[in-house]
Amino acid sequence: MTSILNADLHCHSVVSDGTLTPEELAARARTNGVELWSLTDHDEIGGQHRAAAAAKTQGMRYLTGTEISITFIGKTVHIVGLGFDADDLALKQGLMQTRGGRGQRAMEMSDGLAKVGIHGAYEGALKFVGNPELISRTHFARYLVESGVCKETNEVFRKYLTEGKPGFVEHRWATLKDAVSWITGAGGIAVIAHPARYKFTANEEYALFTEFKNHGGRGVEVVTGSHTAAEYVTYGETAREFGLAASRGSDFHSPDESHTDLGTLPYLSGELTPVWDLLTDRIQ
Ligand code: AMP
Numbered sequence: 001m002t003s004i005l006n007a008d009l010h011c012h013s014v015v016s017d018g019t020l021t022p023e024e025l026a027a028r029a030r031t032n033g034v035e036l037w038s039l040t041d042h043d044e045i046g047g048q049h050r051a052a053a054a055a056k057t058q059g060m061r062y063l064t065g066t067e068i069s070i071t072f073i074g075k076t077v078h079i080v081g082l083g084f085d086a087d088d089l090a091l092k093q094g095l096m097q098t099r100g101g102r103g104q105r106a107m108e109m110s111d112g113l114a115k116v117g118i119h120g121a122y123e124g125a126l127k128f129v130g131n132p133e134l135i136s137r138t139h140f141a142r143y144l145v146e147s148g149v150c151k152e153t154n155e156v157f158r159k160y161l162t163e164g165k166p167g168f169v170e171h172r173w174a175t176l177k178d179a180v181s182w183i184t185g186a187g188g189i190a191v192i193a194h195p196a197r198y199k200f201t202a203n204e205e206y207a208l209f210t211e212f213k214n215h216g217g218r219g220v221e222v223v224t225g226s227h228t229a230a231e232y233v234t235y236g237e238t239a240r241e242f243g244l245a246a247s248r249g250s251d252f253h254s255p256d257e258s259h260t261d262l263g264t265l266p267y268l269s270g271e272l273t274p275v276w277d278l279l280t281d282r283i284q
């Protein structure tokens with residue numbers, strides 16, 4: 001296929017921390033001209049069959065997807081999986097195990113917030129949760145906006161939910177090796193999500209890409225809602241240096257919160273190998 005394809009291979013539904021259902025996302029993607037779509041809920045593939053069916057209804061091609069949280073040299077990194085078998089047992093079990101710590105973490109986040117005078121945050125966040133196994137910082141952010149503590153979710157993250165702030169709780173996610181193995185073991189390909197977001201030093205980033213490749217990782221997000229135009233160029237070069245395919249995705253979560261809508265990013269450069277070229281037999 002060609003790089004000039006309106007592929008959107010990264011977004012979230014109510015099955016994780018998005019506000020739209022898989023069906024609503026599919027309709028929105030189609031309206032925006034998406035030709036190849038993937039729903040990539042955090043640590044969860046429970047929405048995959050619905051998303052694939054909705055894509056079919058809308059006349060879009062579909063790749064299965066997920067976004068796995070991992071801990072790499074003490075920092076949280078996200079690995080996107082694409083084109084796997086959504087019924088694969090080892091993948092499902094791995095993701096279930098990854099989701100497992102979220103309930104306890106949420107209660108500790110709530111305790112941290114209570115210490116600065118914000119009470120009932122756990123119960124408040126729960127009202128925004130669509131999947132009881134997937135309570136995330138995003139749900140806390142929505143509650144703190146609703147209750148008037150902050151004006152918007154970005155402000156909540158900045159003031160309360162990032163490292164060193166009262167609602168932040170250190171958490172150990174899956175390992176890089178496990179995440180890549182679960183995805184590839186299920187017949188899919190692993191992709192480093194939004195690399196510019198991690199603020200790694202050059203050496204740390206080199207270590208991430210090198211280890212990722214050694215474990216069998218195949219792609220990196222180049223054109224994403226989390227990157228600037230300059231970063232599309234930087235990570236396009238990184239993709240070529242490491243012999244990785246390039247992915248494109250909005251990381252859309254909600255009409256009210258996301259600045260990048262489904263299907264509205266620039267195309268991938270023709271000099272890059274698109275991830276969908278590695279997945280022609282996995283496209284539904
Ligand atoms: P969690 O997996 O619970 O740590 O939550 C991570 C999610 O929080 C990400 O997937 C984003 O959706 C959201 N997030 C992280 N940082 C920010 C930010 N600065 N502003 C808005 N949302 C953010």
Ligand code: MN
Pocket residue numbers: 012017042138253
């Ligand atoms: Mn998210």
Ligand code: MN
Pocket residue numbers: 067078193194
């Ligand atoms: Mn992410």
Ligand code: MN
Pocket residue numbers: 010011012067251
């Ligand atoms: Mn995401």
